[in-house]
Amino acid sequence: MNRIVVASLLAASALVSVAKAQDVPTIRVGWTIPAEEAKYWMMRRPDKFPNLGKTYKIEWSQFQGTSPMSQALIAGALDCATQGVLPIAQGMDKDTFAVYVVGQHVGEKPGSFSVYWAVKDDSPIKTVADLKGKTVGISIIGGGTHGPFNLMLKRAGLDPEKDIKLVEVSFSLSEDALRAGRVDSTNMNQPFAARAEAKGGIRKLFALEEALPNIVHIVEACRKDFVDKNPELVRAYVKDFTAALKMALANRTETMQVVSEITKAPIAVLDTYLLKGNDFAREPGGAPNFAGIQAMFDVYTNEKMLSKKLDAGKLKHPSIVAPIE
Template sequence: MIRIPSKWILAAGALVSVLASVNSSYAQQTIHVGWTIPAEESKYWMMRRPAEFPDIGKAYNIEWTQFQGTAPMTQALAAGALDCATQAPLSLANGVVGGNLKAYIVAQHVYEKPGGFSVYWAVKDDSPIKTIADLKGKTVGISVIGGGTYGPFAMLLKKNGVDPEKDIKLVEVGFAVSEDALRQGRVDAVNMNQPFAARAEAKGGTRKLFSLSEEMPNIVHILEACRADFVDKNPDLVRAYVRDITSGMKKALANREETLKVVSEVLKAPIPVLDTYLLKDNDFGRDPGAAPNFDAIQKMLDIYTATGMLPKMDVAQFKHPTIVAPLQ
């Protein structure tokens, strides 16, 4: 079983102090939302094109806080410092186990589809590392230890005789700096996500070692979760938010040209780089209504249970009877 570190409590307390500074008069109409990069196009539209969403700034407000990955947002949700946030199934489940988090999955951002992009680990072209087994004794980068990509990553290593806790030095390297960390030799292998993978591939000098789809096909990478107590106390407020998530996904898919601009503004990536993959066949998959795939999430939870990473868990605990995308 993955150990949930005691720093959960300390980190959660710190996050409350940092984030819970909103004026109480706005508490009922403001949603505190956590986000990260990449692949949250519906939320990027809401952030960068709020005029496209009539309820934002009128029916309710959003306070956006950026995080490095999903695991820190899980801590913030458990601490009550965030109301809604991007989550990975493993991060959310760890929040239940280690932080007594109760939450609803209200929408889904991206998943891995057959033939599309799969998060992968890269090495330099001239690296002696040819197989996963060759990672023993090496320094390996991952976006967030315990985050959404950690589960299938750890499972792949174990299947190839590498203990992810003992046989490698695992360090956190954000997606945005993964390429530089690899090229400068700070890590021997590192995870690659879009658009940074496309940028690195265009430059050359790196090669794919393995991808997560080899272990877990059709991964639900990131979804949107809201604290259950917040939803239960503010159902109309959260419905408005989920309606806008739904609308944001539809806008992102319907207007690729504008979406390229929106994503470029958020990720600070050139449009020509984004244009090589974003919303194309070699990108992640997106449900047109941002609907969560609860069956796929349950299969992921079952795999984590089978490998000893989680206790048995039923995805039904994350389902709200009415507040879930798509909402019109």
């Protein structure tokens, strides 16, 4: 009889444990590659975050870029995700979805890496004006860098619609397209820029920072309805996001290991740029640069990529925004 009682108690205890585990709230988070070191730390070193898995859980979903994550946010399939500034602006412009920007992954600052357009060393193209009549590559036509790119051309007296032939060339294929002569100039991003520079034979023509300083590339955004309904849950997530980015910046050696585990890139390759002066800028606490986002909104509006002027201040929650200690 005692054995039966003990067995019953153990079974009841197990049921309670399962129920408690099921009660732990879950955030559905989208991620991609590269430049999301905070998330990579949370995925590969979860033991560093005492609340992760106990106070809340994360259901991670990998995507090929930020645009599919925008659609997943709109569909309600994700609660938080990495986003570019343009998809957020387009969502605000069309009233298709509303988010809070709760953190920032990478951007540009004076002295940091800036997305740039390269030409071959022996190219006769010496200035932006020399691009007239040439074939120029860009990662995504109508993408986040397109507005500042147009601005740079206009400053050089070129009409972006008439004076160049613009073609899409992904960052991973930019070096090959340039060396093979399929384009006269094309955009370069890390880690592909570091690889191309190491081989030699190319030079920088201009960088985006010359058109628009302090560009914000990718941020962490959460659906407004989800945040408003689950403020403490999202606060716990942003607190860990803040801690994770600080860990990533404080321990470069371990961060390279973590990034290598996620991306499968050799540490020797990561060591040529990751968290060095030729990498994008990261805020120690992951604080979003709302002024930079506003400047980008204004460029997109001026370039007719948006139908109206937007206010980046609407993206900021009164209290749930990195850094949260």
